[in-house]
Amino acid sequence: MFVNLSKLNLREECPLSDKGAPKLCLKALPGEGAERSCAFDGARVVLMPITDAAHVVHGPIACAGNSWDNRGARSSGAQLYRRGLTTDLMEMDVVYGGEKKLIQAIVEVAAKHRPKAVFVYATCLSALIGDDLEFACRQAQAQVPVPVIPVNAPGFLGDKNIGNRVSGEVLFQQVIGTAEPEGSHPFAINFIGEYNIAGDLWGVLPSLEAIGVKLQSCISGDARFDDLRTAHRAKLNILVCSKSLTNLVKQMEKKYGIPYIEGSFYGIHDTSKTLRAIAEAFGDADLIARTEDHIRQKEAETRALIAPYRQGLEGKRAVLFTGGVKTWSMVTTLKELGIEVLAGGTQNSTPEDFLRMKALMDPEAHIIEDTSAAGFLTLIKEKAPDLIVAGGKTKYLAHKTRTPFLDINHGRNLPYAGYNGMITFAKAVARTVFSPVWEKMQKPFPAGGDVP
């Protein structure tokens, strides 16, 4: 009943032997404190930003109860995706099976919340007790007028990336290509792996509009289900973040002939590079000219606006600890502000992400091998950076080291994508690096009360 993992092309991407390289298909060791997430989480990360769908977790309270509405993926419309919906399996369900409860739950959720689709997620426990998710979804489908889509990525399947890939498969097999768009646009594109954290997507849309490119669908930030169904009519796929969705773009290329390029919208350099690559992929002279104009104008504007921040930040040294596209894109973005990356670490990236990060960083820079809390603390002590750039998981531990810290992952409130995002980012970096708080925290205080 599970997705065939060999289909997800995990094996071929494993063999990096570099120190600190992400181990996509290897197993986390018990007790090592790797602090990585699971396949179920990975599946939800991709699908949950489909804002007008209901997301039903078939499992005990742990899987949904601790984690719903906890990511900053924003919506410009429907709020249904933020709802925590779960079968909340209890002891008797574990003994007698939860399929009937699940079918009934799907029907009730559909009636109460009127979603455009219902995504149903397996969990470790429901998989273990042998509940047949596909069967239950088919049964519910007979009573519900919108698509009911099983997502079979129980946590024990492995890391978050595996869940990302499973949801890519689900979208490819059951959503994309099930409806036709109303009209066609000569420059229609899809974003793949842009989750609209804190409104990142909205920072990029003005540039697309300026150059005359239409976003057919975004997989899956601020997504509407019906838009995703028409994604196969886009002319180009842009793999924005999480190379874990490579399987999706490759399959769309094969089946629908949609070529793909990779890009990032973090920082001036990567934003321009990606916009340019989009225009060049279409090969339209007018589009290329418009894009070059836009880039010239926005780069000049943005550089002028961040100049005062760069002046102060020049020569600062940072430790970077993140995943996915940010592993490499943040290196250039920080450089844009004159900040050198002393050390980098990654848990949830692909080997490609990792290699890119290494290529961009100073060869002397340190690659973090031990990504546990203990490893992190040792590194910070050793390197004494001026800034730590990482995600929420590390945030409060980082504060204990009394080092300026900037959250760049899904817990943040500010969008950092696109040219405007760069300005927001520069301000945020400066705010934390120059906050008067750190100096007060680092200043010794005489415990004995001795006045010097």
Add this chain to the structure above:
Amino acid sequence: MMQPRSSVNADLAMDNVVAKAANATEDVKAGSASAAPAVTPRSYTGNPQKNSPALGATLAYMGVDGLLALLHGSQGCSTFIRLQLSRHFKEPVPLNSTALLEETAIFGGWEHLKKGIAKAADKFKPRIIGVMSSGLTETFGDDMGSAWSTLRQERPDLSGLPVVLAKTPDYIGSLQEGYQRTALALVETLAKDSAPQEAKTIALLPGAHLTPADVEELKDMVSLFGLTPLVLPDISTSLDGHSEIDPAPVVQGGITLEEIRRIPGSVAAFSFGPSMAVVGEALQRMHGVPHLAVHSLTGLDAVDLFVLTLCQISGRPIPERLLRQRSRLLDTLADYHDQIGQKKIALALESDLLLSLAGCLAEFGAVIQTALAASAPEPSAVPPGIPVAVGDLEHLEEMAAGSHLIIANSNARQAALPLKIPHLRAGLPVFDRAGMPQTVWIGYRGTQRFLIDCLNAMAV
């Protein structure tokens, strides 16, 4: 493969489904007409207020100094817990995992648990390891006790390491149940030997509903009577948001192992919150420590009872400071009796906190319109006149209309915002208001603060 449907047809078909479901709901209502207000029975939980029992277990373990918490489950279980607790307390949460994978679903996770304990012990050098199970491992029936005793034979160097094993499958309730079971496991494992009697020492067993600042207030109150408190678990020095000199990947602060071992010598034990009574009873059963179950520390009668008991145990009169605080509380009640009187309040909280806060509000003249517990409380612990039911935040959304105030965790904003009802944050998680871990709502001073917070929330 699904066919594209026009949205008009889908909407029409959906109307039929809605109509059917509405009929079903009517039937249910007709069947239980006497019970008001009725919680709509559903096959799903919508916007859960429950957190997992293992999260409660982690919270309890965070109150023990030098402890490393190890969750026997897959990786995501611990990641979700770390994030949830971190965003509530704004603190790192040293929680480790046995990182179960697919083959463990077939062969069991027994070996993983042994490896996990050994690895965590070698790498992080904790003073204590606190293990909790998950729905996964309890379902395939991993025997944690035998895994640990086998490991102890294989690794004699680890035999001196205290390891606590708490059984907290995901399907037994909410965070309160996991916390309760873990507090019990801590007592049964680490305080199992008797200890010399200490005439002025009392054991305090705070429930999961107390904030770090609440626990500190509790210690201060007891100390005013010249008594020495031993608090298990003690999150007042570990999750109080202090800035360590040297951060570590294990719990920093909390009760020490030596202090836990002194607990059997206490002159009395108090448990706080109905769910914690079993832990106090265990102490009484194991060591003959007289146990007093304190259901609530919020509200005038509740605090009076506790304070008078402390007078008896210590042989001292009520300290001047507490009398002053009581007097201030009474004055606040007089000043605002009309603003709290007959106000309709809807609450959705873990049951210990729910009973405590709802009881206090009812005591001062408010009307409890809805009281939704995350899991069923002991019926005898429910104060009269409080309509307690088990429900989620979608139930709250359905039942809170017309009330003047909602008291629930941050997730209830999806209920409160559309209803335009003021929403006072309480419980866990609270991530969109500052200062929840520093909030004191117990004792005379805390009761006064709770009333003021309610009044200010309503004074829009």
